[in-house]
Amino acid sequence: MRPVPARVSLSLVTDHRALWQRRDLLRVRGRSIAWVPPFLLLAGITLVDLNTAEHLRIIFWIVLVPGIAAAICGLWTTAAFAVLSVLDYVVVDNFWPRRYQAGLPDFVLVALAGLLATLACAFRLNGERRMLHMRDIAETTRRTVLRPLPSGWAGLEHAAVYLAADTEARVGGDFYDIQPGPHGTRVLVGDVQGKGLGAVETAAALLGTFREAGYHEKDLATVADRLETRMVRHRSHTVALGRDDGDRFATAVLLGFPPGAPDVVEIVNFGHEPPLAVGPTGVRSLPPGHGLPLGIGELASVAGPPPTLTVTLSPDETLLITTDGVTEARDGDGEFYALSDDLARSPTSDPRLLVAQVRDGVLRHTQGHLSDDTTIFAVHRATAPH
Structure with a gap:
């Protein structure tokens, strides 16, 4: 894909289009000139x-x-x-x-x-x-796929930055959401393979299933299994309609924050880059989980969803999840962006500061030209209940 200037949005706050920029330039104190x-x-x-x-x-x-x-x-x-x-x-x-x-x-x-x-x-x-x-x-469409998340939603402090490779696009194949429920709070972050409306449609289908299963299902493994089933069903439907989506898949990270265990997070990884635990003392990568992406789980040697990993986090650590727009970001010489090294120089556990740091690092490294949509998502448990 040809690199184009990136559009930056914190929690998907979109940029002003040229029309509004022109009108703003021709206004003084709210009056048109x-x-x-x-x-x-x-x-x-x-x-x-x-x-x-x-x-x-x-x-x-x-x-x-x-x-x-x-x-x-x-x-x-x-x-x-x-x-x-x-x-x-x-x-x-x-x-x-x-x-x-x-x-x-x-x-x-x-x-x-x-x-x-x-x-x-x-x-x-x-x-x-x-x-x-x-x-x-x-x-x-954007609000349907990526609904706004209030601060402190479901007991989690979070922040998200979306960098769109297409300056005219509102949303792409990247997706994330937080779903509270009686069995704890669940988080899903992922990236659908491919571009265009087909990727957006797939992301919307996965998020719809996540919002229902994340609320009703007790076990995180069951939520993961529902996501895999939904991906297969959605792909079969699009193929039956004559679309060329028979090999579409999605990488994702599914998190579970069980109630009564403030230092524990459950992780199911569908072929995604493992989350990073970032705190004032440094950066560490969590176990990858070795799961296959959503939609190709049938190729796994063991039937069923990827294993559910249980990780202990310190109160001052924040989970950082990025899509491949960060890991595959390159500069003019073809060098990849060193995310861990950049974070190690000034680690922080504040989600907003963390995503802003990664955003600035990616844009600085690529000089504002991205080859893929990018989502940067950071989350940790709120220190005070909301």
């Missing part, structure tokens, strides 16, 4: 034409005024500048003796330019409305 550039151009052309010699007429340059208004102003403002340009042309042209007047041909040119500028503005605004509508649809 988009009319100022075409007005200044209109006034400038008028003054220059009136203060130059008779044989040097530039009033026909006034055709630029409605064109600029069409690019940055609203429809009625553009129409007003089109009419104002015609009137200004008539007044200024009649100021000169007849032998120096630009005459009817330039008048027709100014009038036609105003009409075309007004039509162009209408087309531009219609395109912007369609774009905003698509943004709303994309935002709804």
